[in-house]
Amino acid sequence: MKKKRIVVICGTGIATSTVVVKKTEEFFQKIGIQVDISQGRAVEANIMSERADLVLTTTPSIKLDHNVPILNAIPFLTGMGEDDLKEEILKVLVGKE
Amino acid sequence: METDANYTLLQPELIFSHVTASNQEDLLMDLSSKLLSKGYVKDSFADAVIARERTFPTGLFTNGVPVAIPHTDAIHVLKPGILIANLDKPIIFKEMGNGVNDVSAELIFLLAIDKPENQIDVLKKVMNILCKSEILFKIKKAQDISETLEILKQEIT
Numbered sequence: 439m440k441k442k443r444i445v446v447i448c449g450t451g452i453a454t455s456t457v458v459v460k461k462t463e464e465f466f467q468k469i470g471i472q473v474d475i476s477q478g479r480a481v482e483a484n485i486m487s488e489r490a491d492l493v494l495t496t497t498p499s500i501k502l503d504h505n506v507p508i509l510n511a512i513p514f515l516t517g518m519g520e521d522d523l524k525e526e527i528l529k530v531l532v533g534k535e
Numbered sequence: 536m537e538t539d540a541n542y543t544l545l546q547p548e549l550i551f552s553h554v555t556a557s558n559q560e561d562l563l564m565d566l567s568s569k570l571l572s573k574g575y576v577k578d579s580f581a582d583a584v585i586a587r588e589r590t591f592p593t594g595l596f597t598n599g600v601p602v603a604i605p606h607t608d609a610i611h612v613l614k615p616g617i618l619i620a621n622l623d624k625p626i627i628f629k630e631m632g633n634g635v636n637d638v639s640a641e642l643i644f645l646l647a648i649d650k651p652e653n654q655i656d657v658l659k660k661v662m663n664i665l666c667k668s669e670i671l672f673k674i675k676k677a678q679d680i681s682e683t684l685e686i687l688k689q690e691i692t
Binding site: 448449450452453454456457460461480495496497498499510511512515516517518520 | 587593595596598604606631632633634646651652665666
């Protein structure tokens with residue numbers, strides 16, 4: 439399987455996306471899948487995700503000119519709906535292989 | 536070193552209980568000025584954090600106590616710290632990632648972060664508290680700063 443690219447976005451690229459990146463890394467380590475994760479600010483979301491397989495975001499205000507799936511990553515911050523989010527991530531990344 | 540990071544981010548001087556404010560902007564002004572007077576942030580921090588809250592709101596519903604985690608760009612920060620304010624009355628923040636729903640926040644974690652890669656462990660642990668309803672309730676109920684600090688230390692160290 440080709441290594442999947444994930445872009446994590448938040449408003450400043452400093453607080454919530456850092457935590458989401460860490461949680462995402464831990465999740466993929468646990469299930470033994472290698473992924474490329476990069477982190478950025480909302481204004482960079484479009485350019486950063488051009489060749490990505492998935493965008494995880496804690497802000498709703500991102501618009502992409504391309505067809506990369508976007509998932510709301512807030513469950514990684516609050517723990518509410520975290521299992522559902524993990525399932526969705528796998529569905530997006532593995533489901534299309 | 537993680538221990539050092541824990542000590543620099545979580546300071547007794549940054550924990551405030553029985554905080555009151557008339558609205559979100561007053562609250563953020565007040566809390567930012569506390570960070571300013573203790574040398575954690577530049578005087579541009581207050582306006583920046585208020586403006587950012589409008590564009591990228593940080594209210595969060597949790598399984599425990601509703602919270603907000605306001606923060607802004609690193610250029611406004613002089614040294615890292617996390618200010619924790621226990622509010623007497625909830626203050627409305629818009630919900631993160633949605634910007635429509637009102638979150639009646641009762642605990643505020645005001646983040647002054649300059650280099651997230653250096654502070655990721657403690658940042659993650661603090662954010663992990665948001666996933667633990669019983670800890671949030673304990674912090675909310677804590678009567679004073681030392682009690683709050685004790686609860687936080689157990690979670691973070």
